[in-house]
Amino acid sequence: MTGLVIIGASYAGVQAALTARDAGYSQPITIVCDEGWLPYQRPPLSKDFLLGRISEQNLILRDEAFFEGKQINLVLGQRATLLDLRARQVTLAGDNALEFEKLLIATGSRARRIAVEGADFDGVCYLRSVTDAVDLKARLTDAAEIVIVGGGFIGLEVAASAAKLGKKVTVVEASSRLLERAVSPVLSTFLLDTHLRAGVDVMLDETVASFKGNDRKVSAVVLDNGAVVHADLVLVGIGGVANDEIARSAGLRCTNGNVVDEHGQCETSDIFAAGDCANHFNRFCESWVRLESVQNAQDQAKAAGLAIAGARAPYENVPRSWSDQYDVKLQIVGLAGQYDRQAVRGCVDGGRFSVFYYRQGRLVAVDSVNRPGEQMAARRLIAAGISPAPEQAADPSFDLKSLVTAGDKAGA
């Protein structure tokens, strides 16, 4: 038994392989992936790709030359079906098997399916992979009326793209505000106004009862209140689910994803997990979190790759993410969670502002809209554990970077 086997070839899987190799891991590395594509960029799928601003070819993140150069063996289009920890073996569909010395699980997450009548109709779509995106893009060309189920990141980004393409768009959201789990009411209201101005119809506090169809092709969405919304295309974006089945069936501890330590290591030695499928304790969030973001996938995979190579540096980064909708660039650092105080900096009506969130006097998260410089400063403040007073945060004339610089000097 020799070498590293990685299940999954997206951001986490590829980054872990690269980091392990660069850190001196000299054994064979094999990445196996059920998708047939070279590793590709996912964030543009809901935005520039749907708008035709980036080609399928330019989605590619790493090509064959990269894997050859790093001596990483890439096995595409083969699903890992079984993991045997005792035999140290991964079985692939078709009964091929890979033996390993060390294993990294980077199986990611999948779109949560909606369970209502008519959910299997043609035209009820999800967006996760490039295959989904190619299908959605083709369907968008022909569609006139689109219903988006779920006012989260995927739903709102697709809503913005579809509205830009001139489609009639309706967003149905079960909670009382958009992006409820990710941002504060100030942001939710701002985004609601932005979508309404773009002509998108947003229905809050509404849930889907069923889909209607003709010849098993979706034609309308029926809400719980009895209302019927015409739709020739439906995009469901109601969250993600960890792909942790293979780990579970192997007996690895999973609670909403593979439970891992700060090195991405599972409770079983030599077994690691990273990215959307992993659940770690994040000291900045003061809680166990399973994050679905490029930053988390890459940074956690770096820690795992280092540990695999025997050079350890823990994963302890502040979570960060972003979303682009119309001309709104939303950037997020930290998880606001149960904040007890907020400070707004800048002009909400003018569409350029940041919201600072505090918990027990400590700055825990900052959302920025079209304020990239402020967001960068906030990221460094939170990472350094520096909290400006809420009054300072709300004062546009107060230089946040001066605190960062002061912190750098104090730490030097």
Place this chain on the structure above:
Amino acid sequence: MPRVRFVQQDGSGKSIEVGRDVSVMLAAVRNGIHGIDGECGGCLDCATCHVYVDEEQASSVPQPSEEELELLSAVSGERKPNSRLSCQLKVPAPLDELVVHVPARQS
């Protein structure tokens, strides 16, 4: 084919071929250049693809946009007059090789 040479902090360098329509960031990521993350894929959201354009070539590349400048004002590595986000850089004609230096850190 034009090229980009990436020079690391320790002075080691690697030169790779890149089409004139492909960003320096994407070229770096595709080739596994250490120290350039390019998390956001080039939509000016993350500032993890910071580089220094070689001083002798600094005037050969188009000036940064206001948005790029705002991100550059808060990069994690040392900000210099020739700091750029490599997602916004392409090898301009008629340069055959663009030389960029990778900073000590990105985040």
